[in-house]
Amino acid sequence: MNLIQKSFKTLINNINEALIGIDKKGRIIVMNNKAKKLLEINEECMGQCIRDVVDKSRLLRVIETGKKELHEKITVNGKEFIVNRVPVKVADKVEGAFAVFYDITEYNKLKRELHEDKDYIDILDTIINAFDEWIVVVDEKGYITMMSDAYKEFLNEKKPEGKHVTEVIENTRMHIVAKTGVKEIGGVQEIKGNKMIPMRIPIKKNGKVVGSVGKVMFKDISDFYSLSRKITNLEKEIQYYKSELNKERQAKYSFDSIVGNSSKIRQIKEVAKKAALTDSNILIYGESGTGKELFAHAIHNASKRCSGPFVKINCAAIPADLLESELFGYEEGAFTGAKKGGKKGKFELADGGTILLDEIGDMPLHMQAKLLRVLQEREVERVGGNVVRKVNVRIIASTNKRLEESVKNGEFREDLYYRLNVIKLTIPSLRERKEDIPDLAKALRKKIAKRLGMYVxxxxxxxxxxxxxYDWPGNIRELENVIERAINLLDSDLVIKPEHLPTRLTSNKLKKYKLKSRYLKEIIEEVEKEVISECLKECGGNKNKASKILGISRAGLYNKIKQYNLEDE
Known part of the structure; x- marks a missing residue:
């Protein structure tokens, strides 16, 4: 390679544009380092046809026409270029051509981003002012940098920009959010006598808080309550249609739906989660209202059968003569009133999924024998039919009866009991896990308020x-009823208080005394007054008899009656 050739190669490799040259046959004879990088080609391409290497170069067209082509935009390997193509002529004959590629990818990207930013700012400004939004933006020190026209009009501030937000907006916390970087959504803020609900969001740049933006979500608190009711009603409608579509064959709850963090409930949830991973039969025992069905739903949804149907049947709610057809189905004409074409039973409907046999302890003995056969053979035969149908069903049985005692009394088949009792879950009563009551009450309050369309x-x-x-003999079901009753009796402050609770909960006077912050002497006197009053009532006003029961003298009793104004007792 002579000096001229070396100089030419150094020159083309030090320009910032990609350059490729071809001979009149279209073979690549020149390429610089920038071309290799931008066009993603290598030294092995030398001597190859340009069409096979950079199809969009269009250099062969220049060879044919002999005319230069300038400032054409093309895209190669996702990059955008402006290309200039020039023929190489010797004695007016085209002997080759070369192309120079100018990479404009980053330029176009930046141009688009600037254009998008301008459009975004224009759109945001239009939204803020055209839709009557009350919005304010402050810097990290709490000084207003922007405020919507509607907010300015309400506050009667023509130019609030540059002022500290506390000078312009009553009871504001915008400067606090700009300082702490913690967003605040909800709450009630009073401005010029109006109670409104705001939201305040910190503005961050590179992980640093540089200000905050605030928006009045509801300009009047009554608007919030109205919208809340509308949303609740819409949610109820949606829930109704969803439940109508799937109510027969869908498990609604998961283990997350089971509220409580006591040791007993955590332990039983862990066992249930492990049981869900198996395909064994499960027996759930618990008092009425403890949430046995909730556990059954959760087990199904955590099992490998979760995509299959979940079918439940209450063995105590269906008459004995109809239970067989409900469980196993019937053929057409099996009995008077049988549906044309017959009907699938619950076991067939649950095929590939789970069946919950609720209140299994109330199942008649003759049905227990037929159920045992299904458990053993995994097949059912419809009433009035002779075709045996295989079913793949996981069985969960639940009861509030001690089946061990039922077996001893001859009310439940022992062989069926052991078939069902592969994994037993005993759900604790509410009085055994009272530490869960606050969380349960909160969850029920939200659930019931949503169902009733009320705000609590x-x-x-x-x-x-x-x-x-309280001991809760009715367990969580009773607690739910108490919460619902309280919500229906709520006052204007929308907080459930002792006066909204039934008297069976609040009649424990000693508890009431503990709740009040008073001196011991006052508490003792009130207890003494209550005891004497109750004793006089039980004795029909006979003070001699009452004094003997109370263990004090008759004169002492008269003094107490006078002290506590109990003369009319």
Whole structure:
């Protein structure tokens, strides 16, 4: 390689554009380092036809026409270029051509981003001012940098920009959010006598808080309650249609739906989660209202059968003569009133999924024998038919009866009991896990308020204390009824208090005394007054008899009656 050739190669390799040259046959004879990088080609392409290497170069067309082509835009390997193509002529004959590629990818990207930013700012400004939004933006020190026209008009501030937000907006916390970087959504803020609901969001750049933006979500708190009711009603409609479509064959709850963090409920949930991973039969025992069905739903949804149907049947709610056809189905003409074409039973409907046999302890003995056969053979035969149908069903049985005692009393088949009792889950009663009551009450309050289309602020500590002291014979179902009753009796402050609870919960006077912050002497006197009053009532006003029961003298009793104004007792 002579000096001229070396100089030419150095020259083309030091320009910032990609350059490729071809001979009149279209073979690549020149390429610089920039071409290799931008066009993703290598030294092995030398001597190859340009069409096979860079199809969009269009250099062969220049060879044919002999005319230069300037400023054409093309895309190669996802990159955007402006290309200039020039023929190489010797004695007016085209002996080759070369192309110079100018990479404009980054330029176009930046241009698009700037254009998009401008469009975004214009759109945002239009939204803020055209839709009557009350919005304010402050910097990290709390000084206003922007405020919507509607907000300015309400505050009667023509130019609030540059002022500290506390000078312009009453009861504001915008400067606090700009300082802490913690967003605040909800709450009530009073401005010029109007109670409104705001949201305040920190503005961050490169991980640093540089300000905050605030928006009045509801300009009047009554608007919020109205919208809340509308949303609740819409959700109820959606839930109704969803449940109508799937109510027969879908499990609605998961283990996350089971509220509580007590050791007993955590332990039983762990066992249930492990049981869900198997295909064995499960027997769930628990008092009425403890949530046995909830566990059955959760087990199905956590099992490998979760995509299959979940079918439940209450063995106690169906008359004995209809239970067989409900479980196993029937053929056409099997009995008077039989549906044309017959009907599938619950086991067939549950094929590939799970069947919940609720209140299994109330199943008649003759049906227990037929159920045992299904468990053993995994097949069913419809009433009035002679075709045996195979079923692949996982069985979960639940009961509030002690089946061991039922077996001893001859009310439940022993062989069926052991078939069902592969994995036994005993759900604790609510009185055994009272520490879960606050969480349960909160969850039920939200659930019931949503169902009733009402807004409930919360439950007072005093009311929770009363809930904690009650024994709950009806378990969670009874707690749910109490919460629903309280919500229906709510006052304007929307908080459940002791006065909204039934008297069976609040009649424990000693608990009431503990709830009040008073001196011991006052508490003792009130207890003494209550005891004497009750004793006089039980004795029919006979003070001699009452004094003997109370263990004090008759004169002492008269003094107490006078002290506590109990003369009319």
């Amino acid at each position: 602020e919360g439950i007072s500590k005093e009311a929770i204390d009363y809930l904690m002291t």
